[in-house]
Amino acid sequence: MHADFFFDLSLAVFNPEDVAAKVFSALGMSDFESHESNNYACGWYFSAARQDLTFDLSLNEYSDGVSFAYWLSIENFKSEDKQDFEQLVSRFLTDLEKVSARVVRVYDFGKKTMRLFPL
Numbered sequence: 715m716h717a718d719f720f721f722d723l724s725l726a727v728f729n730p731e732d733v734a735a736k737v738f739s740a741l742g743m744s745d746f747e748s749h750e751s752n753n754y755a756c757g758w759y760f761s762a763a764r765q766d767l768t769f770d771l772s773l774n775e776y777s778d779g780v781s782f783a784y785w786l787s788i789e790n791f792k793s794e795d796k797q798d799f800e801q802l803v804s805r806f807l808t809d810l811e812k813v814s815a816r817v818v819r820v821y822d823f824g825k826k827t828m829r830l831f832p833l
Contacts, residue, residue: 715789715790715793715794715796715799716787716788716789716790717787717788717799717803717819718785718786718787718788718819718820718821718823719785719786719787719788719807719810719817719818719819719820720774720776720777720782720784720785720786720817720818720820720830721782721783721784721786721810721814721815721816721817721818722781722782722783722784722814722815722816723736723737723783723784723813723814723815724813724814724815725813730756730758730760730773731748731760733771733784734746734748734760734771736813737771737784737786737810737813738760738762738769738771740809740810740812740813741762741764741769741806741809741810742764742809743762743763743764743769745762746760746761746762746771747760747761747762748760749761754772754773754775755772755773755775756772756773756775758772759771759772760772765802766790766791766792766793767788767789767790767802767803767806768788768789768790768791769786769787769788769806770786770787770789771784771785771786771787772784772785773785776828781816782816782818782830785820786810787823788803788806790802816832817832818830818831818832819831
């Protein structure tokens with residue numbers, strides 16, 4: 715199971731490592747890794763893990779450059795319990811809102827049917 719979110723930071727942070735540090739700290743994680751990947755529009759992403767969930771953070775390739783600059787993907791490879799997963803995601807989103815100005819949940823990420831839902 716997984717969930718995708720686009721968000722803006724409420725803090726003036728521009729360095730990608732500083733962004734990752736702020737976001738993962740707000741989510742209760744101090745350790746994260748930096749990765750290079752051609753699968754991401756910007757060529758990099760950051761990852762961290764907590765409570766059987768993995769978190770990937772990158773620039774939002776669908777952003778217009780003004781709104782929803784960042785993309786956070788949360789995945790759970792160990793459980794098939796959708797209700798449990800949604801409860802964990804909800805708790806982390808409450809933490810994310812401490813550093814974000816706006817957050818939207820993304821459904822059908824990367825598809826023509828992609829939809830955004832404000833939280």
